[in-house]
Amino acid sequence: xxxxxxxxxxxxxxxxxxxxxxxxxxxxxxxMNAEALEATLRTGRAHFWSRSRARLWRKGxxxxxxxxxxxxxxxxxxxxxxxxxxxxxxxxxxxxxxxxFYRKLAPDGSWQVVEEWDFDPAEVYGRTPSRD
Amino acid sequence: xxxxxxxxxxxxxxxxxxxxxxxxxxxxxxxMNAEALEATLRTGRAHFWSRSRARLWRKGxxxxxxxxxxxxxxxxxxxxxxxxxxxxxxxxxxxxxxxxFYRKLAPDGSWQVVEEWDFDPAEVYGRTPSRD
Numbered sequence: 001x002x003x004x005x006x007x008x009x010x011x012x013x014x015x016x017x018x019x020x021x022x023x024x025x026x027x028x029x030x031x032m033n034a035e036a037l038e039a040t041l042r043t044g045r046a047h048f049w050s051r052s053r054a055r056l057w058r059k060g061x062x063x064x065x066x067x068x069x070x071x072x073x074x075x076x077x078x079x080x081x082x083x084x085x086x087x088x089x090x091x092x093x094x095x096x097x098x099x100x101f102y103r104k105l106a107p108d109g110s111w112q113v114v115e116e117w118d119f120d121p122a123e124v125y126g127r128t129p130s131r132d
Numbered sequence: 133x134x135x136x137x138x139x140x141x142x143x144x145x146x147x148x149x150x151x152x153x154x155x156x157x158x159x160x161x162x163x164m165n166a167e168a169l170e171a172t173l174r175t176g177r178a179h180f181w182s183r184s185r186a187r188l189w190r191k192g193x194x195x196x197x198x199x200x201x202x203x204x205x206x207x208x209x210x211x212x213x214x215x216x217x218x219x220x221x222x223x224x225x226x227x228x229x230x231x232x233f234y235r236k237l238a239p240d241g242s243w244q245v246v247e248e249w250d251f252d253p254a255e256v257y258g259r260t261p262s263r264d
Contacts, residue, residue: 002241017149017158024156026149029212041237073233074243076225080161082233093208101205101214105173109134111206 003037007079013049014081018092021070021084027092028100030059032081044069046085065089096121135169139211145181146213150224153202153216159224160232162191164213176201178217197221228253 008014013031020027030048032040036056039047046067050057060066067085074081093100102115140146145163152159162180164172168188171179178199182189192198199217206213225232234247 002243003237005243015147015161017161019158026151026158026214029147029149029161029207072237073246074235074237075161075232076227076229076234077232080232082158095208097208100207100209100212102208103206105135105204105206111134111137114205 003041005078006037006074006081007077008034009079013051014079016048016081016083018046018067018083018085020087020092022086025099026101027067027085027087027098040069040083041072046083059092060088063089063094065091067092094121135173137210138169138206138213139209140166141211145183146211148180148213148215150178150199150215150217152219152224154218157231158233159199159217159219159230172201172215173204178215191224192220195221195226197223199224226253 006014012033014037016030016032018027018030019025031051032047033049036047036049039056039058046059046069048057048059049055058066066088067083068088070084070086072081072083091098093102095102097115099115102113103111104114106112138146144165146169148162148164150159150162151157163183164179165181168179168181171188171190178191178201180189180191181187190198198220199215200220202216202218204213204215223230225234227234229245229247231247234245235243236246238244
């Protein structure tokens with residue numbers, strides 16, 4: 001089989017778990033279409049399909065925090081991918097946290113922030129995204 | 133915010149990255165609906181929604197390879213989850229591999245198996261699932 005055997009869903013997308021290759025941290029979950037997959041493999045830099053913006057998105061295109069591909073893995077059912085990367089510039093999340101999964105469910109049912117900020121997003125994007 | 137603030141998609145599902153808490157290995161990507169999330173939090177054992185079987189699915193219900201929850205994390209946009217678990221019995225994948233992401237894309241465009249089998253699935257499930 002080849003990358004052509006990946007089972008994209010009815011939207012033409014496949015979910016991609018992005019993991020920092022060095023630390024093992026799960027950075028984010030994103031989606032690729034065939035174009036994003038091709039661009040990722042061709043450039044060695046993570047590209048995704050932004051569902052909210054409906055366009056191809058190169059990770060770090062604004063922040064410079066790009067992701068250099070270490071390896072691409074496919075699951076048993078060929079309907080999800082694992083992309084292991086070397087995250088440049090520390091933080092992967094647009095909120096400034098190292099990963100997008102910076103909140104952990106506490107016993108009282110609240111979400112508690114368990115990661116410090118790595119950068120101030122206002123300095124990168126000119127605004128402070130919501131992160132409650 | 134609380135678990136009630138998770139943004140399930142139009143199918144009532146949220147994608148869940150499952151990671152082994154001890155090793156950091158990404159085990160699988162699965163989906164939860166509200167019922168699976170509630171069962172997971174109530175029991176401390178991973179439950180998912182099986183899209184192919186259209187039913188609630190407790191991980192390990194047939195194989196005994198259940199996943200004991202270490203922690204649940206939500207992403208910045210509240211539309212994906214990270215479940216860190218202690219995988220029981222070694223392998224997480226129904227193919228017998230330690231994780232579902234046992235194939236890595238090689239430079240020639242083929243997928244190469246990079247994980248050994250942990251168990252023979254024929255002995256657990258009575259048949260050998262496809263894994264090519």
